[in-house]
Amino acid sequence: MADDTKAAIRAFIIENFLFGDDNHPLPDDMSLIDNDLVDSTGILELVGYIEKEFGFKVEDREIVPANLDSIARILAYVDSKRAV
């Protein structure tokens, strides 16, 4: 399950922020901001994707780098929301 989720998140990032370039380095803990993969609009794209893909609402207070700034953090955040 976690592997499927991580693969889906990774695929979304490659498709939307790397425009299909799967040769681009993308370790699980790589910061999306520090590596210029997302800007403020990109974060909202990511939030829209999570809400649609995983079926829960992302609260404004949850839109923080601690939850969304890498594949690993997104995965942990999605898992925590599912556990509620």
Place this chain on the structure above:
Amino acid sequence: MCAVAGYFGKGVAPAEAGALLARMTRTLSHRGPDDSGIHVDGEAGLAHRRLSIVGLADGHQPMSDPSDNLVISYNGEIFNYVELRSELISKGRRFRTQSDTEVILHLYDEKGLDCLHDLNGDFAFALWDARRRRMVLARDRVGVRPLFHTQRGDTLFFASEIKALLTVPGIEASLDPFALDQIFTLWAPLAPRTAFQGISELPPGHLMIVEDGRIEQRAWWQQTYPDASDMRPRSDAVEELRALLDDATRIRLRADVPVGSYLSGGLDSSFVSALAARARPERLRTFSLSFDSNEHDESEWQAMMASTLGVEHTTTRCAAGDISRLFPSVIRHVERPILRTAPAPLAKLSALVRDSGIKAVLTGEGADELFAGYDIFREAKLRRFCGRQPSSKFRPLLFQRLYPYLPGLQRQSPEYLARFFGAGDDRIDDPLYSHRPRFRSTSAAKLFFSPELKRELGDYDATAELTSMLPSDFSRWHPLHQAQYLETTFLLPGYILSAQGDRVMMANSIEGRFPFLDPRVIDFAAGLSPDMKLHGLSEKHILKQAAKDLVPEAIIQRPKQPYRAPDSQAFAATPPDYLGEALSEEAIAKGGFFNSAAVEKLKNKVLHQETASFRDDTAFVGVVSTQLWLDTFSAKAD
């Protein structure tokens, strides 16, 4: 306003000179539709296209002095030519014309190259000094008027626009990959580099002397600021600024044809229009752009100012379809890839001015650079403020107030806002501190560069090259002045005055005149303490005070709205016919500068979804303009 072209060297056979010069200037007829001329003297050739504005009957160029020893081909206006002419006459000089061109000839004869310091105006000229057999090229302080040059063998060729140089046999267009990297980082190539490999720009405030087989290029003027420790408050500054702007506007109304004024709805053009309306006896004509989209449109404010002044006001509405339709023509005129569509509506505006029978317009350009009007100045101050207390949950929220027109920022948490703007992360002693977030966000579009281009660029860093070009006293200036220097010295000539200024105005034979860029105003503004410009987070503080009683308080106090135009939305709304071909896999592969698979996904995202980010917009406009550049210029070499 006009066009200059010419050469110096043995590479042009005398029998070919006339045809070559005619061919060069034919490409520049939009800059000077009223008259043309050539002058050949051995190894030197000068050509000119004229837009007649001052000295209508007797301003033919190239112009010689009575002895025929000095010949000039000149593009621009010397606004203090009346005073200079009087001084020269009092010294016994005799004039044959009423033109400002002849003033330069006499002044050069009197003072040599030092004459440049006396000129209050916008100019680029080539002056042939037959006595010394030397060619002098010179360009105004801040780079209002363009001048480009290249060499073939030992012969120097020069022209107001690069397209004229491309008519010289053996000179071909090839996109400079390092210029492309600079554009995709800094928005503009770093002069003298241009988008064309092997073709250079004479940098603003520079002159070039070609004599005895040697070429010497040097700065004759440089922007500077006082040391941070050497700034004193001034009690009479508001009155002095008002008087300076009054006179700067007055002398920019000098012309033998009517001069109009742009009216954007903001403080700067409103102030200039108000001063112009007061200075001239007949009714001023003003011109504006309006947009379909509310986020770009300022019609309400333009109407308010026009009504206040009682001017004859004309507006042209720019639809998304206009932008995409005009874009190829804009690229042909600006002669380089660009990252924003903003020049296109300005080309439509200058067409309106031309169709209204006006040849010259005043604008408010320069005020944002000189008096700290741009958001980037406030942003840098705010980043420093946040950096002093990185754990604050309140301070980063101020970024949302700074950019109310960017909806993507309004939902962000303080943590994200701080990260986006590098608050607390960037080194405050970095000379480019103020501009790092902009350079980072722009550079993100290089994701679309092809692997071949990335390999060629290697570890090249455009920001490092920019840093290497900063003057030695830069570190002693106040941080605001450092940021102002970067805007005034690089982006103003490299993008604002060229892509959004001269090139899209001259595309329709319109001359722009910029009172804020009067050298007296530039010097005055540089000497002001930072607090008089950026007061807290209030931009253009002293200018707002100086504009009182001339500009409605509602316009003075309205939040700053930077001039913007729809970018990728303009193409999505009405995809132009050329887009499919320009972005086809074949065309992208042929150009070799971008990754065709990534561009295809970008195109689909931008044209079919509603989520284009800043990076997507930048990349899309950058890729489209690069492909159009290749199609317009380098295809000629095929």
